[in-house]
Amino acid sequence: MGSPILAPSMLAADHTRLAEDIKLVEAAGCTWLHVDIMDGHFVPNLTFGPQTVADLRPKTELFLDVHLMLAQPQHFVEAFAKAGADQITIHVEPSYDVGACLDQLKDLGVKRGVVINPRTPAEAVEPYLREVDIVLAMTVQPGFGGQSFQQDVLEKTAQIAKWRESLGLDFRIEVDGGVNAENAPLCRAKGVDTFVAGTAFFKSEDRSLFRKNIETLD
Numbered sequence: 001m002g003s004p005i006l007a008p009s010m011l012a013a014d015h016t017r018l019a020e021d022i023k024l025v026e027a028a029g030c031t032w033l034h035v036d037i038m039d040g041h042f043v044p045n046l047t048f049g050p051q052t053v054a055d056l057r058p059k060t061e062l063f064l065d066v067h068l069m070l071a072q073p074q075h076f077v078e079a080f081a082k083a084g085a086d087q088i089t090i091h092v093e094p095s096y097d098v099g100a101c102l103d104q105l106k107d108l109g110v111k112r113g114v115v116i117n118p119r120t121p122a123e124a125v126e127p128y129l130r131e132v133d134i135v136l137a138m139t140v141q142p143g144f145g146g147q148s149f150q151q152d153v154l155e156k157t158a159q160i161a162k163w164r165e166s167l168g169l170d171f172r173i174e175v176d177g178g179v180n181a182e183n184a185p186l187c188r189a190k191g192v193d194t195f196v197a198g199t200a201f202f203k204s205e206d207r208s209l210f211r212k213n214i215e216t217l218d
């Protein structure tokens with residue numbers, strides 16, 4: 001299991017002043033930024049496009065963890081990779097060739113991962129474990145920030161962590177949705193090493209302490 005990393009979610013930032021809010025992420029000592037891309041089809045909301053990522057790229061050295069919540073991600077991975085994403089994650093639920101899209105990501109030279117929704121079984125990511133840098137288990141139904149953490153998802157992270165160990169792999173396991181300082185230790189105990197937090201990070205009175213609390217979990 002990797003050392004814990006906090007990835008603040010840009011969804012919870014002020015969308016009219018993203019560059020300034022990213023400085024809050026940097027000032028807290030974070031090294032990652034989670035960027036949610038929504039298409040209004042796979043999820044009932046809209047967020048950012050490749051241009052947003054391209055405009056942010058020269059303004060920060062944060063590792064851009066771009067989560068594509070798209071019905072047809074294969075048509076957009078190149079644009080986001082060229083815009084400067086460091087890592088791109090794609091959902092397994094929509095109808096498209098996930099393996100081929102992971103191949104596209106490899107050719108584009110970015111880190112790559114697969115994502116499952118709360119009600120999608122862990123077995124859905126099993127075929128891809130040897131290829132990915134990260135598996136993201138959503139702890140809320142994707143589409144909106146500020147929802148309640150679904151603790152039963154941790155049974156899946158524990159299963160995925162078992163596969164990671166038995167196969168001798170070193171991909172990261174990430175959770176996203178309702179993550180806070182209270183539930184992060186529970187996640188850690190179930191194999192999680194990457195913690196996305198939107199509301200809990202941006203609303204925190206001491207963001208630096210919030211980061212330290214996550215990134216010093218055993």
Ligand SMILES: O=C(CO)[C@@H](O)[C@H](O)COP(=O)(O)O
Pocket residue numbers: 009010011012034036067140141142143144145146147176177178179196197198199200
């Ligand atoms: O992908 C999503 C929501 O779909 C998340 O990344 C949220 O941005 C997390 O926000 P909080 O639940 O931490 O407020």
